[in-house]
Amino acid sequence: MSKRVIIIGCGIAGPVLAMLLKHKGFDVVIYERQPEIQPSGLALGVSPQTFKVLSILGLAEPLIPLGQPLEEMTTYSQLRGEILGKTNWVAIIRSWLGWPLILISRARYCQYLFDSAKGRGVEIHFNKRFADIREEGEKVTAVFADGTEVVGDLLIGCDGLHSGVRNALFGKDEVTYTGLVQIGGFAPKPEYFESMKPGMLQVFGDGAHLICTPVNSTTMMWVTTLPQPTEAYEDWRRLGKDETKEMLKGLQAASWENGPKELIAATTSVTKYGLYERPILPVWHKGRVVLVGDAAHPTSPHLGQGANQAMEDCYHLVRLLCKAEPFTDSSLQTAFEEYERIRIPIVTQAVEGAKAEGARRVQVGKEACEERDELIASGAGDTPERRKLQIQLLQGPFMGESEI
Numbered sequence: 093m094s095k096r097v098i099i100i101g102c103g104i105a106g107p108v109l110a111m112l113l114k115h116k117g118f119d120v121v122i123y124e125r126q127p128e129i130q131p132s133g134l135a136l137g138v139s140p141q142t143f144k145v146l147s148i149l150g151l152a153e154p155l156i157p158l159g160q161p162l163e164e165m166t167t168y169s170q171l172r173g174e175i176l177g178k179t180n181w182v183a184i185i186r187s188w189l190g191w192p193l194i195l196i197s198r199a200r201y202c203q204y205l206f207d208s209a210k211g212r213g214v215e216i217h218f219n220k221r222f223a224d225i226r227e228e229g230e231k232v233t234a235v236f237a238d239g240t241e242v243v244g245d246l247l248i249g250c251d252g253l254h255s256g257v258r259n260a261l262f263g264k265d266e267v268t269y270t271g272l273v274q275i276g277g278f279a280p281k282p283e284y285f286e287s288m289k290p291g292m293l294q295v296f297g298d299g300a301h302l303i304c305t306p307v308n309s310t311t312m313m314w315v316t317t318l319p320q321p322t323e324a325y326e327d328w329r330r331l332g333k334d335e336t337k338e339m340l341k342g343l344q345a346a347s348w349e350n351g352p353k354e355l356i357a358a359t360t361s362v363t364k365y366g367l368y369e370r371p372i373l374p375v376w377h378k379g380r381v382v383l384v385g386d387a388a389h390p391t392s393p394h395l396g397q398g399a400n401q402a403m404e405d406c407y408h409l410v411r412l413l414c415k416a417e418p419f420t421d422s423s424l425q426t427a428f429e430e431y432e433r434i435r436i437p438i439v440t441q442a443v444e445g446a447k448a449e450g451a452r453r454v455q456v457g458k459e460a461c462e463e464r465d466e467l468i469a470s471g472a473g474d475t476p477e478r479r480k481l482q483i484q485l486l487q488g489p490f491m492g493e494s495e496i
Contacts, residue, residue: 094119095419098234098242100222100257101250102129104202105385105402107209107216109250111149112410112496114214121242122209123220123234125251129206133198134276134363135305135313137162137396141488143191145403148494151208152191158204159196160306161186163289169465170297170348171458176469182291185486195292195305195313197278201399222256225381230419232380245419247381248409250402253370255387261378270367270392272454275339276315277362281306282354293351296468298461300344301453304355314355316345317394317454320366336362367392367450372440377428379421384409389439394449397442397485407489408434411496438484445481 097113099106102124110120138159146152163183167176186192210216221237225247232247249257253267285306295302304314339362340346346356369390376388385402409431416427455461 096244098244098247104399106250107205109406110214121215125221131199135307139400140189140191142403144488145407159194161192161194164291166293168295225260227379249383249387252386253390268369272367273320275364277359279358284354299456302345391443392446395446404489
């Protein structure tokens, strides 16, 4: 009899984890607190590490045309009015790892994963807000806010930064506001960008940083990071038309030449959200419950590793659960400890690297910004340690053949 696995959360990790488990013969069901898949957020990068995991399910190749493969990255200094560097590292990555780096709208990516999971027979329930856990013998029960309960052999929390599963296991710890907000939106590709290769343009300014990139052949996404002392709730919030107009007028980047000005002026929708931190847990499991993705190790978006690292969690957890069958308390304990041993060192580096990148991007004061821009232009900031981390992150959960 196949083991029943309860997954809490149907964002990005939940559907992929469910499909991998179903692929290996597990009985899987997902419970999501929202009433439907949310069209929230902006865009994200899908790197080779994720493509390797999706390829196990035959979902990698069909994903590529839904986004925009990137060919180069250009770094520009607003203060100096010049390009600090340009690289075709994305092409190098593809030739090395066999997969591209693409940018895709978060809404489109989530819908793709949801549709794929439903198409493979994964059972998904909406409007199910997780409330508590109860363990009895070799079974775990998920209790929901509407009073219903469901019993399984294993429960996996994929419910993000504010994970209710994490709170139920280890108590509620602090979610700390970083003092930074991100404001971004989508726009039809301005004529200015038509002659450029598809790629990422990042602009460093005094007290603000901007990234703009295509998400398909006709649409671009931009996002600016800037300090905001007062707390800004981290849930993605779509802004109304009048509010959008006023906000865009007040942005530093709205007046930046060489692309940003035209892009922001053409914006059709805007989202604003605060950036928050929550500690990486030293242990991600208790009994027959385990955490995946942001529930265990939330990260700021500055290295684009949040969703990609969650895919590596999914791969290793499924691989180790297959080895743990038939499930016993002892075999699950061994699997979870090995999962944490493999994943915690990597995600710790990713989270710390993202935090350092965020500090580098948003510096205030002409002298500090000039020093930073010179460091970037000279290449001195691209240390061997930084390159080593990038390589380690991008190569993914395995080299060669998958063990799943």
